[in-house]
Amino acid sequence: MSAYPKLQLYINGSWRTTDDDLPVVNPSTEQEIGRVPIARQEDLDDAIAAANAGFAIWSQTSPKARADLIRDAAALMRERQDEIAHSITAEHGKPHAQAQAEVIRGCEFFEWDAGEATRTYGRVIPSGPGVKYIVHHQPIGPVAAFSPWNFPMSQPARKIAGAVASGCSIILKAAEETPAGAMHIAQAFHDVGLPPGVLNLVFGVPADISSYLIPNDSIKMVAFTGSTSVGRHLTGIASDHMTPVLMELGGHAPVIVCEDTDVKAAGVTSAIRAMRNAGQVCTSPTRFFVQEDVFDEFLEVITERTAATVVGDGMEPGVEMGPLANPRRINALTELVDDAIECGADLLTGGARIDRAGYFFEPTILANVPAHARVMQEEPFGPIAIVNPVDSLDTAIEQANSVPYGLAAYGFTNRADYADEMIERVEAGNLSINTLEASLPETPFGGVKSSGYGREGGTEGLHHYTVAKNVSHSIKIV
């Protein structure tokens, strides 16, 4: 088994520690497994200077050369898949197989964006003789990015891939609770010879770092994945400086289950997907609206499969769901479940912390949850699914759209008219029909409403990291 790495900051192409640090705890055991250094102001100043120097080099490096180096780094990470996955399971708790899959997904983000780097086409605008109008997409500049703890490797990968493929430099503050995933990425880029300063990795007190970096004149773009409240706060700081933002925020994904679907298959896949990563996924299917004719059958299937979820330490074979990543989530989920029951909801299975070491919470199904219960409006970000009956597709879509979020949404139906209705009316950045997969490297991912602004992945993914410059070129002076 690989050892958990020594945690350090990565600035200007070298590793460093500081005098202050924070504990990193294995959520399955509550044991400390490492200490993550807290960046001081001088470290952030060094990171800004390095990002400026890195940008000067990297923005002048050809897209082909950037793509080759990114692919080399991804190949190293694929070779190190098991070692990286081990760190992820130790710091986050998720099952080792899911951590392995996360590493591959992170590599796929790099590989896709490497390809896109060579396709950031501009365009030629028709003009008269002796004049040319040419639009270039140029890298925007040094990026300040903030990644969360739910996917310790693939979340930082999204941000680093977008920035580095576009020719930007980046200062990434990865999550202090799960720092090793991002460190492994920095190590791979270091090992393949990324020029110093292109990628800088810091940790510390999140508010101290964001409030110092974002207002700095050198920072030309802010990318954040996390809660809507923090995203709104960071957008406010950025807007004072006219700095553009890419915000991937919360979700509370509706699933519309129509009466024509294969109810058993839909129920089983829904249970597995709702409990994946202990529900700590912004696209997690959380609010099920089930047409009345199939409600009882769907509820029975999803409840039975949810109750059968194998919960345990992610390093144990056969475990399907690990602990929550931190104790904050246990309190938040307990409050949401208690409130729902008080409001009249039925608790079908789960609902409480598991009585053992670690931050384990039972896989939970709530049914017939009244609209005024907090869990109907607030993202649970945990292993909770709500299952409610609806009398029509119309009601299901109304309820799906009744929250401030609009990230992922799902539907189960074989009817073209139902699918068409969902495509037209469901408010979400990503709608998936008969699959609970919300995004792939090659598809654009992001939200509407309070779920954020901008897209990662797909051909849209690098837009935010570039600026369009129109060049008007006349042969004669006019």
Ligand code: NAD
């Ligand atoms: P939180 O709101 O305290 O933090 C969310 C994330 O933002 C964390 O990674 C944190 O380090 C970072 N953060 C917090 N304050 C910051 C600041 N001032 N500057 C920069 N970064 C800052 O909540 P939490 O308890 O850590 O996580 C729970 C909530 O976060 C969930 O309800 C969920 O909505 C959201 N979340 C969303 C995603 C996602 O993929 N969209 C991922 C993780 C967490």
